[in-house]
Amino acid sequence: MAVPPDNWEPRIVGFLCNWCAYQGADLAGTSRMTYAPNVRIVRVMCTGRIDPTFVLKAFQSGADGVIVAGCHPGDCHYTEGNYNTMRRTALLRRLLSQMGIEPERFRLEWVSAGEGAKWAQIADEMAAAIKAKGPLAWWENVREA
Amino acid sequence: MAESENGSDEVKIGVYICHCGSNIAGTVDVEDLTAFAQEQGAVVVARNYKFLCSEPGQALIAKDIEELGLNRVVVAACSPRMHEPTFRHVCQSAGLNPYQLHMPNIREQCSWVHKNGATGKAKALVSAAISRAYYLEPLERREVLVTPAVLVVGGGIAGIQAALKVADAGHKVYLVEREPSIGGHMIQLDKTFPTLDCSACILTPRMAAVKAHPDIELMTYSEVVGVQGFVGNFRVTIRRKPRYVDESLCTGCGICQEKCPWTADSEFDCGLGQRKAIYTPFPQAVPNVPVIDPEHCVYIQKEGKCGACLKFCERGAIDFKQTEETVEVEVGAIIVATGYDLMDPSAISRLGYKRFPNVITSMEFERLCSATGPTGGHLVVNGKEPKSVAIIHCVGSRDQKYHTYCSRVCCMYGLKFSHLIKEKIEDAQVYEFYIDMRCYGKGFEEFYQRAASEGVTFIRGRPSQVTDFALNEGEKGKLVVTCENTLVGAVMRVPVDMVILCPAMEARPDAKEVARLFNLSQSADGFLLEKHAKLEPVATANDGIFVVGCAQGPKDIPDTVAQALAGAAEALALIDRGRVELEAATAFVNEAACSGCKVCVTLCPYSAITFSETEKLSHINEALCKGCGVCVAACPAGAIVARHFTDQQILAEVEALLVDARPATAAI
Amino acid sequence: MSYVYYPGCSLNGTARECEESIQAVMRALGVKWTELEDWNCCGAAVATGVSYLLSLALPARNLALSERAESDLVTGCSRCYMNLIRSQHYMQHNANLKDNVNAVLAETGVQYSGKARLRHLLDVIINDVGLDVVAERVTRPLDGLQVAAYYGCCQGMWTYAQFDSVEDPTCFDRLLATLGAEVVHYPLKTACCGGTLSMSKREVGSNLIGDLLLAAVAADADCIITACPLCMFNLNSFQNEAGKAKGTKFHIPVLFVTQLMGLAFSLPPKSVGLHRNMVPPDPLYKKIAAGAESSGEAVAAGPK
């Protein structure tokens, strides 16, 4: 694996639903919690809108990790969009592993509008985990496999 | 960048970066960010400004739209949940479709949460916003009429006040209450702080007014079980439990309750007193119509044995054939006032609740003090008048094992209790065990002074236990409260005859179901979440639904009433406008691409998608669609398009979000 | 279920009667275990006063040994149990700490991974063996014997958190009731006995012990039952000093829980080390015999 430069910082794309996770991330801001700046957020109305190709596109464009975050199961603003996400994610995970993208690089999380601290913690954890893994080099993993 | 979709007019993007005073500019290098934005393709102008939401800030954008012919606007500022409506309005007023705006969030999700790296992240966010904005399309918003009626859920003081105010404005109100009577917790209280008004005396006229109001339809012993529709047009399903008493025939004479031979613990009196199997919870109940509790009614339990009430009711109002009913009502707005519960302090076993009969909760004390209570207002525990009483504050509040928050009312009602005890038993010793006295309201500090002047003893310290272990003769037969008197720095043992616990006010155990039913969020403490802590105190994430009173968090009666009236004002504003704009960001089916697989039909939570067997195509009813996009992501043919969240827009955003990443390897 | 048994230091010496009774009773209940090989001192209440790291590493070594044995680690000493679970808990929540502990453990050739399963003797008796099995084994019910169930503090706070209520544990009451004893209301059941203060700060230790004895006497208890060897030592050995502190004289037998179980199982008193108790438990024998007699009569009278 290529050795990352010293100042390398992972780039992580977060797809957050408008009603819970995005509000949770906003709450982390209003509460002035400090967390790693590596996660960049894309707002969608519901995690159910997230087409697996969005995640693949993120990795293809140079993301080192992707987080999908939505309402807790049962709390979806659209009743059950997040259940669809859950099902889709299982398939997506398999696809990612076949492509040589390590499981740590993709996370599905439930963050409610009141869980600002949880969002900050997830962002920190994810940044630390990806930093430990180094830059994404899926093509290398695929070749090795 | 390439030409826009229709190829006719050139894309002209204006980028505006807000300093938000120092909120953004203190962390993000706004000049650098502006220069960066200026370099992006299709960007005609990039500016930064101290406060874009201010009038001159808005004018700046409007002027550029008009003079430079901008057709896309990117405002990098606070969360779009804050100011998207503001800047959409700016676009509209300058002649641009409001959906041609995009707002990257560089405050809540950038400058406020990062110490280092905020500028770099802001650049990525702005770059993504520009790319997304490039593909934005104008959308048309539709308007629908608002049903001029309001549903109020919960008949405590909050629900009563809200219902009366809406009805006084001449609109129909449905007031739904789960219990047999309205009145809520407030009607259980004896006196109210700091004025010492008799709680029932000030509340019962309001309850009677609800009953008498021609525009209020009161449904007690009923629960909301379903909510469909959207702001302005809700369809609500209400389940009415059988009372086994015909409300239209009953005169409330009370003979049935007199004759009923079966008793149960009275919920209203916190189990300190008894009620019959057919009962009104308290004498001033509204409606003054009893219910039969099927668990304790022998006629119901043993199929026809007893029937005393049947025999004695002269009006023939007893009706054991009643069954559960479901009614549907249509309303334009909903006010949720479902209240709170007191925590059960037996969870903190060291404080002795349920182990010693003379350890009681604050609500039990209210009932003991009340003239309508089980002792007729005589303060008696264990058959004796207590000569010394300990009042323990913060039981389960300000404690991360139970509830981190302060319950806000205990300090004041603790003082009220001291006063009431002193009033009833002149030579009683009263000890207030507190951590901090929080007497912040109007007349509160004065009341604190008054209690102190009446000889109440204040001990600053959280007691560790209530025990019956006596170390000396003086403690024998007493309860001993141990704590550190933190102002002295010494452990104290205080022998008393009675202990009153002030348990935390907590979200009701079914708050989660309520949140789900009305599609609301809960804050971390379990209470229902308002839209904005300061500026939208009663609105929620679900338009047209408002939350008031203790369902939103612990508060005292004046604050509850203020919120109730705020909720009424919100509902009235919505109804009086008469029309409401619907979400334009809905989905539609690209018929040419639809393969007719019907996957989308089953997925739609709003039944907005129908399948035409003749055309072999799916159709989306845009009045029902809420734009969640589940069908869009699921469509195997990619035939469904989510307006304002198109694949093209999102993919462009993702790609540009990673503008600073090393080029994706061409290895594959 | 396989167990390795960690006796701890005091059970080899000052708490020998506890050890004898534990072994005898567990044998009677059919529990098989082997002693944890090469175990070391858990640091007792002393290590924390000298080295934070050692206070975690000493217990961790025993946890690591039990992982190697792939068995549940059972201890009958509350202080050992507390030190073990504290070490486990801290390492679970702080990876850096765990690394440091493992660096120390490396000196003795073991490593702690986090898999160890720690069990308290009472937990094994009540939840693995079961009270129904205990009841079957009771041949001399302790009818009429009034006992104060003294849970002790570090048990209350750490041990019972694992299988009972922290603040108001009841497992002990249930076990003693199974033996036929009457458990009296003992308000100080989770109050601390003062631990090593009885040695290092005598006047404070005696005062705390005095309160415990006073409460038991006030509750009309015939004896105090404990599940902690240190409580056992303190309550037995310092009744004179405690009496002086409280201006009275104490003479109340204090038994380890398995000693009382042994009596109910009709095991010979010597086999459960009752002859070693500092306060001789003789008055109890009389009371149990009297109880057995009266119930014996009732049985004899029953069938007719």
Place this chain on the structure above:
Amino acid sequence: MNAQVCLTPRSEPVQVMKDPLGNSFEFCYQCGLCTASCRTAYAMKYTPRQVMNLLQLGCADEAVASGSGLLCTACYSCTFRCPRGVAVTDMMAAIQRLNLARNQAHRDIRRFYRSFMRTVERHGRFHEVEFLARYFAPNPVLLVEEIRLGLSLLAKGKVNLNPPKMASRKAMAAMFRKAEEIEGRP
């Protein structure tokens, strides 16, 4: 006023007081539940709550010197009940450690701790006879006080005269050294 109790807030290095799980004294809001739950607080110069306050004020030296930490029996009642999740017991242990390391405690008490740890270091397990010999030798007055108890223990066969036989006892000393190397006492 006694100069000793004229405290000046200053920021002393209190890092050693911080709990490894992050539940530190900063969270304390001085409700006194720790003290009220503590059976030995009455004998302390500063109650556990006051110790937390001294740490908050940056007056750790005063808390350490007070010897309050030596009275903690580590029953953990305070930690389990603390409404702010402060690991009070660990902080009491920290000031206890510092007090002993700074030789502020009475020499008998210091010897009590030292003798115990030395015995464990040598044998891997506690050995009463060796401990008592180490503890009592320099101060025979103590021995006189305890002789009655010692004799009756002996009579009941509760003193194990033979040293414990632990297989890896040699390695224990290495463990002690390694721990000291890593943390640098105290």
